[in-house]
Amino acid sequence: METGKKQISLNIVSNKVNHRGFGAGSIDLSNLSSIIIDGDEAYIDIGALHAKSKVERRIKFSMDKNDVPNGRQVWVVWVAVDRDERGAFYGGVTACEMLIDSEARRGWKILADHVNQMDRALKRKYILDGLGAKERQLLKKVLIEHNAEWWERSPQELKDMLASDPT
Template sequence: MKEKKHFIILSNDSTDGDGGYGIGTLDLNNVTPIIIDCENEHVFIDLEALHGRSKIEKKVRFSPNLSHASDDYYRYWIVWVALQTAQNGPYYAGCTASEVRVSKEERRIKLGYKSLPEQVNYLDKALKGKFLLDHLDSNSKKLLYQFLSGFNEEYWKHSPEDLKRQLSIREDL
């Protein structure tokens, strides 16, 4: 009989203890989901996005088909931001974004688009220190830049140039 593999999320160090339970688990303590509301030009942290229950995902029936959200939709980005600490202090170590669309049609349960495999892969890439933001529109990049640099100047200052380049930010301007 094949042993079942379990995916467990723990908030403490998975290598503590006897080395049995919890080895090989994923620690999401250093990742933060940020929502970009493109229509209202608003950026906010929503920790419920880690469980697929963010403010923008509630009362929405999602499909991986773009047309499911109709032609008239609200556009959002769920941005996964991973933090790490180096000798000179904390910094944004990884940052990726996946698109979410929600139909503007008034109904009790709205229709929407999101790709769950894309979100999971992007979360994984952020945790591994990758920056994938080139696919964001210019206004969303500007909003994300303002949020990240304004949230904590030190985090921004210590962050890799790749993040600043992908958000089209040059320090010499």
């Protein structure tokens, strides 16, 4: 591993105290991270929180799939880390689809869906609709490799979803 290169990691619940002043009720993203699944590769990319992941940069997005006829399927997986008396665990995991045509610098995504799925992850939901067996295995591998203890403490519901073939 290169020294000096910052390692990207999943955020964990912060020690911030909630306040009731300006901004109260806004979404706290301090315990949310994102994983990109692109073909045979899955990796943590927190840039997706602001639509600036590696695959989204320099891409002009449309809400019409027909604008991206040669797009490849890419998934953004929102991962919320929660904590209980046993410690941290993967508390919410949801997936959103995008199409990316890097050559044409065009993409398709429904921003409202990405925001809604982000919110569902923060609300401790597990929604992996659309992910195939390969994508589920890649996601499981990243979650375990990132922190096996978090994986072990995660609910059986998530483990079952990532162990099964959805078809």
